[in-house]
Amino acid sequence: MSSTINTVAVLGGTGNLGTHIVRALLVGGFTVTILTRSGSTSSKPSFTPYTVTFTEVDYSSPSSLQSAFKGQDAVVSVLATAAVQEQKKIVDAAIAAGVKRFVPSEFGVNTRQKGVEKTKIGELLAGKREVVDYLIQKEGTGLTWTGLSTGFFFESALSNGLTGIDAKNGKATIIDSGTELWPASLQSHIGRAVSEILRHPDLTKNSYLSTASFNVSQNQLLAITEELTGKKLSVTHVDSKDIHKNGEEKLAKGDYSAFVDFLKVHFLADGAGNELKKEESANEKLRLLTEDVRAVVKGWLEEEGLLAA
Numbered sequence: 001m002s003s004t005i006n007t008v009a010v011l012g013g014t015g016n017l018g019t020h021i022v023r024a025l026l027v028g029g030f031t032v033t034i035l036t037r038s039g040s041t042s043s044k045p046s047f048t049p050y051t052v053t054f055t056e057v058d059y060s061s062p063s064s065l066q067s068a069f070k071g072q073d074a075v076v077s078v079l080a081t082a083a084v085q086e087q088k089k090i091v092d093a094a095i096a097a098g099v100k101r102f103v104p105s106e107f108g109v110n111t112r113q114k115g116v117e118k119t120k121i122g123e124l125l126a127g128k129r130e131v132v133d134y135l136i137q138k139e140g141t142g143l144t145w146t147g148l149s150t151g152f153f154f155e156s157a158l159s160n161g162l163t164g165i166d167a168k169n170g171k172a173t174i175i176d177s178g179t180e181l182w183p184a185s186l187q188s189h190i191g192r193a194v195s196e197i198l199r200h201p202d203l204t205k206n207s208y209l210s211t212a213s214f215n216v217s218q219n220q221l222l223a224i225t226e227e228l229t230g231k232k233l234s235v236t237h238v239d240s241k242d243i244h245k246n247g248e249e250k251l252a253k254g255d256y257s258a259f260v261d262f263l264k265v266h267f268l269a270d271g272a273g274n275e276l277k278k279e280e281s282a283n284e285k286l287r288l289l290t291e292d293v294r295a296v297v298k299g300w301l302e303e304e305g306l307l308a309a
């Protein structure tokens with residue numbers, strides 16, 4: 001059986017990351033179908049000048065999933081975090097339909113990293129890890145898989161405060177010393193990574209890969225922001241132990257916004273050690289270029305109208 005992939009079904013292709021992945025797949029020459037939940041209220045993005053097919057699927061119905069997967073060489077799941085548990089039955093339907101490659105909704109923390117399951121963030125991401133465990137169990141059925149960790153979505157992290165840099169209000173919140181390097185990816189970079197994974201199915205089969213546009217520290221971002229805005233930011237330092245404690249208190253009350261606290265500690269705390277090292281990076285294998293963090297921040301500040309005159 002040829003391993004070449006031409007047709008790709010994307011679940012969650014209407015979402016935040018999904019639209020970037022769909023665009024990159026279209027640019028890469030794949031024929032793309034976006035699967036949406038029956039009754040979905042997500043707006044249907046346009047990919048002009050490319051065309052995509054939108055197909056509604058009842059995720060609770062194996063036959064609905066199976067018929068949507070007929071003729072698809074690959075399934076890429078970019079489902080929202082809240083829906084990752086749905087993926088086991090989606091994997092079953094993909095196998096039944098003869099799909100060759102499944103890319104699960106990972107795209108963040110490396111959930112296969114040794115010991116991560118014992119951390120708070122790892123506990124909250126158990127659902128993602130179980131799906132990859134399930135895909136490993138299903139090797140040999142004809143369905144292969146590739147997982148991808150990406151670090152922070154950089155554009156989102158800049159605008160939602162995860163980086164700690166609040167250029168608009170002239171403030172920065174720096175965790176510990178602020179020197180820890182952490183990986184971040186532009187969503188267009190992640191899209192290209194998925195496209196390259198599917199263009200090279202033999203090179204990427206049954207493996208968990210990691211990519212990032214760059215590694216950066218909070219202090220580096222602070223310096224770039226101050227230089228480009230021409231203004232000093234008012235800096236507050238916080239201890240990662242206090243952030244962790246805050247997360248635990250929230251979790252004890254059933255408040256899952258604790259995820260963000262644990263995410264910050266996982267990546268930004270002194271000694272976290274989660275920068276993407278060259279020998280662990282799939283960038284070379286996938287022929288992906290790294291990006292220039294200063295240029296990206298400059299573009300963002302310009303859009304926000306915050307660049308120094």
Ligand SMILES: NC(=O)c1ccc[n+]([C@@H]2O[C@H](COP(=O)([O-])OP(=O)(O)OC[C@H]3O[C@@H](n4cnc5c(N)ncnc54)[C@H](OP(=O)(O)O)[C@@H]3O)[C@@H](O)[C@H]2O)c1
Nearest residue numbers: 012014015016017036037040042080081083105108152153
């Ligand atoms: N690294 C990071 O910084 C970072 C940040 C955010 C997310 N992520 C990860 O990236 C992946 C995608 O996240 P995202 O933010 O792009 O997702 P999203 O935009 O919130 O949702 C993606 C799509 O999932 C579908 N969906 C939403 N809720 C669902 C539900 N309850 N059941 C089934 N489908 C549902 C919707 O598609 P339809 O309406 O068309 O069905 C939606 O457009 C996730 O694995 C997430 O954990 C990583």
